[in-house]
Amino acid sequence: MIVFDILCSNQHRFEGWFANGADFEAQLDNGQLTCPVCGSDRLKRAVSGSRVATGAGKPTAAPGPARGEAAARELMRRVWEHIGGHSEYVGQDFAKEARRMQKGETEDRSIHGEATREEAEALLEEGLAVLPLGPAEDPESTH
Numbered sequence: 001m002i003v004f005d006i007l008c009s010n011q012h013r014f015e016g017w018f019a020n021g022a023d024f025e026a027q028l029d030n031g032q033l034t035c036p037v038c039g040s041d042r043l044k045r046a047v048s049g050s051r052v053a054t055g056a057g058k059p060t061a062a063p064g065p066a067r068g069e070a071a072a073r074e075l076m077r078r079v080w081e082h083i084g085g086h087s088e089y090v091g092q093d094f095a096k097e098a099r100r101m102q103k104g105e106t107e108d109r110s111i112h113g114e115a116t117r118e119e120a121e122a123l124l125e126e127g128l129a130v131l132p133l134g135p136a137e138d139p140e141s142t143h
Helices: 021-029 065-086 091-102 119-125
Strands: 004-008 012-017 044-047
Touching: 004 021, 012 021, 012 065, 091 119
Parallel strands: none
Antiparallel strands: 004 012, 004 044
């Protein structure tokens, strides 16, 4: 595996893990890569150092992945904080409630909740505008 720093057209910097450089290029060419912050698909590899010479004759890993992981965790915390403050928690009834809204059986509003991968995929196939996210670190904090 190789880690590349990637920069989008809006100057958001993030990491991507790939089998090799050709894998990165293939995914980029096929439109499989987007910025996790803004969704832009106009991306390029950013200049980054994977090793730092210390003068001791043995290179050490450059700091970066830990910073990237911390930034990703902070971004997800902020996303969940926003979701919790701007939508109604419907628990495990998320898929059912989303369908009810689509059919006009209940008021149209922003909701969040829990769904299995299969339920989320079915909702997307049905044309519902849902955004599957990983679980919140503290699900109680979102509702």
